[in-house]
């Protein structure tokens with residue numbers, strides 16, 4: 608029997624994924640196929656009549672099987688692009704989300720932080736894949752960085768990413784709970800995409816998040832702010848005067864987070880909107 612062609616395999620994989628209730632079935636099948644062929648997804652039509660030889664066929668099958676049980680595309684492909692960097696991604700850490708690029712862009716755009724006489728020292732709290740600290744270190748190589756995570760496997764993944772990108776030496780890695788143990792008045796900025804999803808919303812997230820991504824990276828307790836509430840006072844203590852905190856937050860949380868910041872003593876508190884017009888990042892300064 609002739610080997611099935613790229614076109615035939617894509618059609619049957621998309622059908623299988625659809626039947627399994629997977630969103631964006633065709634798109635995911637195409638991503639998996641382009642990986643197997645080592646081409647760009649948009650080049651697939653040019654290769655549609657090509658037969659797939661057995662080793663490639665087997666890796667495509669394996670990818671489709673993983674997608675069919677709901678595993679996120681980024682875990683199946685094994686990497687994701689964030690701020691132009693290709694990062695390895697697997698179930699040790701949350702998949703970097705496009706909205707987190709706004710957090711990084713807000714830090715990059717903060718002139719008072721970068722105009723200091725000496726290179727600033729920044730901490731990324733809950734680094735996960737390392738996406739935030741690596742994007743910052745690649746754009747602002749003169750600064751010093753501390754990346755923290757409570758979860759050892761996530762920290763290992765972040766470090767692997769740093770090594771792949773040649774950024775490992777710029778970053779100090781530490782396993783630990785938020786900023787516990789970090790000396791007072793030692794940091795110029797604290798950046799964090801801490802978990803902020805309210806526990807009750809957990810059940811409403813798609814299956815591929817609930818069953819495959821680490822819950823500890825997302826679940827922020829009853830109102831979603833349990834971690835941020837603990838992080839803010841520690842942040843205030845560890846920042847130098849004129850230090851700045853930057854937080855990613857969820858839909859509708861800006862008011863509450865701004866009040867928490869003000870209670871801790873932060874000033875000049877502002878929010879930035881994401882592309883869908885939602886307040887997504889809040890920041891403030893220690894005066």
Ligand code: GLN
Nearest residue numbers: 800801802803804824825
């Ligand atoms: N943006 C993520 C999501 O909604 C949440 C990230 C977080 O809790 N820090 O899936």
